[in-house]
Amino acid sequence: xxxxxxxxxxxxxxxxxxxxxxxxxxxxxxxxxxxxxxxxxxxxxxxxxxxxxxxxxxxxxxxxxxxxxxxxxxxxxxxxxxxxxxxxxxxxxxxxxxxxxxxxxxxxxxxxxxxxxxxxxxxxxxxxxxxxxxxxxxxxxxxxxxxxxxxxxxxxxxxxxxxxxxxxxxxxxxxxxxxxxxxxxxxxxxxxxxxxxxxxxxxxxxxxxxxxxxxxxxxxxxxxxxxxxxxxxxxxxxxxxxxxxxxxxxxxxxxxxxxxxxxxxxxxxxxxx
Numbered sequence: 505x506x507x508x509x510x511x512x513x514x515x516x517x518x519x520x521x522x523x524x525x526x527x528x529x530x531x532x533x534x535x536x537x538x539x540x541x542x543x544x545x546x547x548x549x550x551x552x553x554x555x556x557x558x559x560x561x562x563x564x565x566x567x568x569x570x571x572x573x574x575x576x577x578x579x580x581x582x583x584x585x586x587x588x589x590x591x592x593x594x595x596x597x598x599x600x601x602x603x604x605x606x607x608x609x610x611x612x613x614x615x616x617x618x619x620x621x622x623x624x625x626x627x628x629x630x631x632x633x634x635x636x637x638x639x640x641x642x643x644x645x646x647x648x649x650x651x652x653x654x655x656x657x658x659x660x661x662x663x664x665x666x667x668x669x670x671x672x673x674x675x676x677x678x679x680x681x682x683x684x685x686x687x688x689x690x691x692x693x694x695x696x697x698x699x700x701x702x703x704x705x706x707x708x709x710x711x712x713x714x715x716x717x718x719x720x721x722x723x724x725x726x727x728x729x730x731x732x733x734x735x736x737x738x739x740x741x742x743x744x745x746x747x748x749x750x751x752x753x754x755x756x757x758x759x760x761x762x763x764x765x766x767x768x769x770x771x772x773x774x775x776x777x
Contacts, residue, residue, distance in 0.1 A: 565751065
């Protein structure tokens with residue numbers, strides 16, 4: 505595991521997107537400031553926990569599809585967040601034990617729990633990198649990432665519920681382009697993103713989140729597709745960009761919630777070759 509002895513101590517005075525998400529999923533690795541921020545969001549958008557849970561289910565279905573049906577054996581998970589079982593490596597290695605996963609996050613609480621992520625099937629490999637999505641060159645050029653992943657073989661890039669924290673002025677399309685250009689042919693991109701197309705109250709929730717120090721930007725389905733997939737030569741896998749609750753839903757999943765409760769789009773696309 506890559507460690508920086510100079511990394512900052514945990515800041516419990518300001519909310520963290522990873523810890524807020526952990527709280528919304530029912531986790532315990534969060535502080536009062538995170539719970540207060542989440543409660544403020546929930547007051548404006550009462551279904552936020554439903555949306556968080558549906559996004560998590562989408563992520564796990566996507567990983568299972570990639571491992572079981574697309575034959576992918578390598579995963580680069582950006583903004584992985586606090587460990588929430590089952591984790592990406594548990595799902596992937598449950599299908600193919602030799603799967604290799606590189607997790608990337610820059611939250612100190614996530615770093616403190618990285619050892620939980622490091623428990624790999626001995627036939628596979630798991631690594632953790634302390635890095636920010638806004639520095640894609642550092643991620644794709646990292647020695648640790650290259651120790652875990654073989655960039656001569658297909659890789660699944662995971663961008664789950666992270667891009668709505670990257671406003672347009674921070675050039676998210678360029679960030680994604682850097683990642684995609686580093687991927688070998690036959691790789692995939694699995695992504696999800698918050699939207700306010702089905703629930704206008706989410707705009708108020710996002711505004712409250714910003715007031716707590718965490719910037720968010722909801723995007724439409726067309727904006728999300730153009731940002732992540734269409735602009736980078738990727739070919740969408742059916743059913744394309746849809747609500748995360750409607751993406752290849754498993755027969756044993758509970759009934760899909762109302763679209764307004766979900767308010768997040770997801771999609772999977774392949775890099776030709």
